[in-house]
Amino acid sequence: MTVPLDTALSYQCFLSDRVRAAKPSEVRKVFRAAQRPGMISFANGAPYLGGLPFDRLAEDAQRILQSRAAEAFQYGASDGVPELRAHIVDIMRLEGIEADAADAVVTAGSQQALDIAARITINPGDVVFAEGPSYAGGMAVFTSYEAEIVHVPSDADGLIPAELERLSAEVRAAGKTAKGLYTIPNFQNPGGVNLSVERRGEVGRICRDQGLLIFEDNPYGLLGFEGQTLPAIQPQFPDITFYFGSFSKMFAPGLRLGWVLPPAAFRGELVKASETAQLNPSVFTQLLMSAYLDDPAWRDTLDTYRALYREKYQTLVETLSAVMPAGTAWNAPTGGFYLWITLPEGLDAEQLVYECIERGAVYVPGTAFYTDGQGRNKMRMSFCLPTLEQIRQGAAIIGEVFREALASR
Structure with a gap:
C-alpha cells in the first residue's frame, strides 16, 4: 500500500507496535504544562549546582584540551x-x-x-x-x-x-x-x-x-x-x-x-x-x-549538598505542616531529593496539579509512578532545586489549592 507522507496521520503506519502501544509519561505531560517563566517547580529531580567549583572545572577542562x-x-x-x-x-x-x-x-x-x-x-x-x-x-x-x-x-x-x-x-x-x-x-x-x-x-x-x-x-x-x-x-x-x-x-x-x-x-x-x-x-x-x-575535595562539596538538601527538606516539611489540609501525611526521608505525600480522602492530585500550575507551582501526581492506575491521592514533591523562599511560596500555593478543593466537596 502506498501512503502519502504529507498527510497528518500517515507517519503512524511506520511506527513499531511497541511505540504505538506506549503510554504518554505523566511526568513529561506535567513538565510541558509547567514550562513558563516564574513557575516554582517541585516536579524536577534536578540537583542544585550552585556549590560546584566551576572555576576549577574550567581549569581542568583547559588542561585536558x-x-x-x-x-x-x-x-x-x-x-x-x-x-x-x-x-x-x-x-x-x-x-x-x-x-x-x-x-x-x-x-x-x-x-x-x-x-x-x-x-x-x-x-x-x-x-x-x-x-x-x-x-x-x-x-x-x-x-x-x-x-x-x-x-x-x-x-x-x-x-x-x-x-x-x-x-x-x-x-x-x-x-x-x-x-x-x-x-x-x-x-x-x-x-x-x-x-x-x-x-x-x-x-x-x-x-x-x-x-x-x-x-x-x-x-x-x-x-x-x-x-x-x-x-x-x-x-x-x-x-x-x-x-x-x-x-x-x-x-x-x-x-x-x-x-x-x-x-x-x-x-x-x-x-x-x-x-x-x-x-x-x-x-x-x-x-x-x-x-x-x-581532588579529594569532591567529598567536601558533597557534604555541602547534603546539608543544603537537609535544610530544604526541613523547610518544605515545616511549610506543608502549616498550609496543607488536615489529614495530609508524608514520609520522613533521611536523604535524597523527594517527599512522598498522601492527600486526604477525596482529593485527586492528578486533577489538582493543573490548578496549581495556573497559580504558579507544580508537583508530580502519584499516578506517574505506577503502571496500574494507582496513586491518584498521592504526589511527589522534589525539594532539591528550588530556593528556600521558592519552597515556602510554592508550598503555600499548593496548600491553598488543596484546602479550597477540600472545602468545596
Whole structure:
C-alpha cells in the first residue's frame, strides 16, 4: 500500500507496535504544562549546582584540551576510560562493593545503562517487579521492551519481601515469565524510603530462589543528609545483580555519565549492546569527571549538598505542616531529593496539579509512578532545586489549592 507522507496521520503506519502501544509519561505531560517563566517547580529531580567549583572545572577542562585534546575528541573505549572506571570502583566501595575497574561499564547516564541491561535480558511479556510506587523513567525502560510491571507494596522499611514472594508465586502460577526485580534501595524515587539492611538480604535470597535478576538502581546512595550510607545488595548477590550508578545526582547531570556493574556472565553481551547504542561514551566528559574526582575535595562539596538538601527538606516539611489540609501525611526521608505525600480522602492530585500550575507551582501526581492506575491521592514533591523562599511560596500555593478543593466537596 502506498501512503502519502504529507498527510497528518500517515507517519503512524511506520511506527513499531511497541511505540504505538506506549503510554504518554505523566511526568513529561506535567513538565510541558509547567514550562513558563516564574513557575516554582517541585516536579524536577534536578540537583542544585550552585556549590560546584566551576572555576576549577574550567581549569581542568583547559588542561585536558591543552595536553590531551586529540584523545579527548577521539573515539574511545566502548566501556569507558580506565581512570574514570578506577574512580567508579572507589565510589562503589563506599557501599561495600568490591570490583575491578575492568568490571564497570561507563554509559551516558544510568538511564542508558538500564536501557542496555533491559535490552539484553527482557523479552516481550516478561514480568518485572518494581516497588509501588517506582521511578517513572525506570518503568518506561522496561515497558519499552514490552515487559509487564507488577508493583510490590512497600512500607517505611522499603519493599516488603513477603509481598515479593507472594506476587512471584502468583505470576508463575499464571504461566508468565518473571524476569527480575527493579529496585531503588536508597532514598527511593519517589517514596524517599530506604530498603532496610535486613530486607536487602531477604529480597536477594528471594530473587535467587525464584530465578530473578536484580536491577539495583542507586543514584542517591551518597546523598544521606548526615552522610550515612547503606550496604548495596550487589555484594551478597553479584551473580544476579546489575548495579547502576550515576554522577547526575551526586555531581551534575549535564555530563551525562553513569555506569553499570553487571554480573560477570552478562558483561560481554552488555558491552556489545552498549557499542550498538553509542559506540562509546564521551571521552572528554569522562576525562573531566575523572579530573574532578582526582581532588579529594569532591567529598567536601558533597557534604555541602547534603546539608543544603537537609535544610530544604526541613523547610518544605515545616511549610506543608502549616498550609496543607488536615489529614495530609508524608514520609520522613533521611536523604535524597523527594517527599512522598498522601492527600486526604477525596482529593485527586492528578486533577489538582493543573490548578496549581495556573497559580504558579507544580508537583508530580502519584499516578506517574505506577503502571496500574494507582496513586491518584498521592504526589511527589522534589525539594532539591528550588530556593528556600521558592519552597515556602510554592508550598503555600499548593496548600491553598488543596484546602479550597477540600472545602468545596
